Amino acid sequence: MDSIPANRRLWNQISNAYQHEHDPQIGAAPRLWGMYSIPDAHLHALGDVTGKRVLELGCGAGQWSRALAAEGATVVGLDLSEAQLAAAARAMGAARYPLVQGAAEQLPFAADSFDLVFCDFGGLSWAPPHLAVPQAARILRRGGRLVFNVASPWFEACYDEAASRVTTTLQQDYFRLNTIAEGDGATSYQLTYGDWVKVLRGAGLIIDDLIEPRPELGTPNGYNETDPPDWAHRWPAELLWVTHKP
Numbered sequence: 359m360d361s362i363p364a365n366r367r368l369w370n371q372i373s374n375a376y377q378h379e380h381d382p383q384i385g386a387a388p389r390l391w392g393m394y395s396i397p398d399a400h401l402h403a404l405g406d407v408t409g410k411r412v413l414e415l416g417c418g419a420g421q422w423s424r425a426l427a428a429e430g431a432t433v434v435g436l437d438l439s440e441a442q443l444a445a446a447a448r449a450m451g452a453a454r455y456p457l458v459q460g461a462a463e464q465l466p467f468a469a470d471s472f473d474l475v476f477c478d479f480g481g482l483s484w485a486p487p488h489l490a491v492p493q494a495a496r497i498l499r500r501g502g503r504l505v506f507n508v509a510s511p512w513f514e515a516c517y518d519e520a521a522s523r524v525t526t527t528l529q530q531d532y533f534r535l536n537t538i539a540e541g542d543g544a545t546s547y548q549l550t551y552g553d554w555v556k557v558l559r560g561a562g563l564i565i566d567d568l569i570e571p572r573p574e575l576g577t578p579n580g581y582n583e584t585d586p587p588d589w590a591h592r593w594p595a596e597l598l599w600v601t602h603k604p
């Protein structure tokens with residue numbers, strides 16, 4: 359299934375409202391991961407990027423790219439949506455970096471050209487992983503890393519559509535998570551743990567770590583209601599994969 363046109367349409371439609379609502383949280387400080395804004399300094403997923411050639415896959419308004427460019431990385435921000443890229447252009451800091459329109463499924467870059475490909479609920483949540491992961495692996499140089507944060511299968515399986523919240527009850531079949539309809543043909547993607555391992559290993563990547571970001575008690579979720587409010591302190595809401603190309 360080709361979700362590129364519908365996902366592009368969706369993000370062009372919602373970009374302004376999304377940035378209005380979420381940019382204050384995502385951009386509050388450099389290097390904040392996920393729905394709970396957990397600092398990378400606590401999770402140690404990215405490490406030092408000084409002098410590294412870095413691609414943010416689905417950069418949105420580029421809050422991450424802006425921070426890494428300021429740290430001395432040579433960053434490229436790629437996104438499918440021109441509205442999101444326009445937001446990134448408006449938010450760019452003194453350390454300029456190029457923005458490229460493209461899809462994680464069909465990356466417009468040469469093989470072996472990046473030291474780090476990463477995203478936070480970006481291209482690996484919004485493109486079929488069996489297409490996007492091999493593309494990311496192709497453009498990494500040997501030793502280069504693919505690091506990405508996505509929702510956990512726990513979070514998705516416990517999401518109650520009717521109540522619009524994450525609950526303590528299994529609501530969806532684990533083995534049928536796969537694609538999530540986001541309206542008008544737009545689609546996000548969710549794999550089981552086993553399928554993530556298959557897709558990553560199948561693309562020739564080595565899995566170095568699977569970090570399960572755990573917010574402190576009382577940390578708000580900027581995106582979803584959860585019941586109980588401390589759901590993600592008790593169960594893993596996100597998966598932060600750390601891999602490299604041997």
Ligand SMILES: C[S@@+](CC[C@H](N)C(=O)[O-])C[C@H]1O[C@@H](n2cnc3c(N)ncnc32)[C@H](O)[C@@H]1O
Pocket residue numbers: 362365366369384415416417418419436437438439442460461462463477478479480481484485
């Ligand atoms: C939730 S945002 C992630 C950006 C940022 N980390 C954030 O949290 O706002 C998802 C981004 O993925 C982009 N996107 C959607 N489908 C994509 C695709 N197939 N390839 C690349 N980017 C895509 C959207 O345009 C959007 O900017």
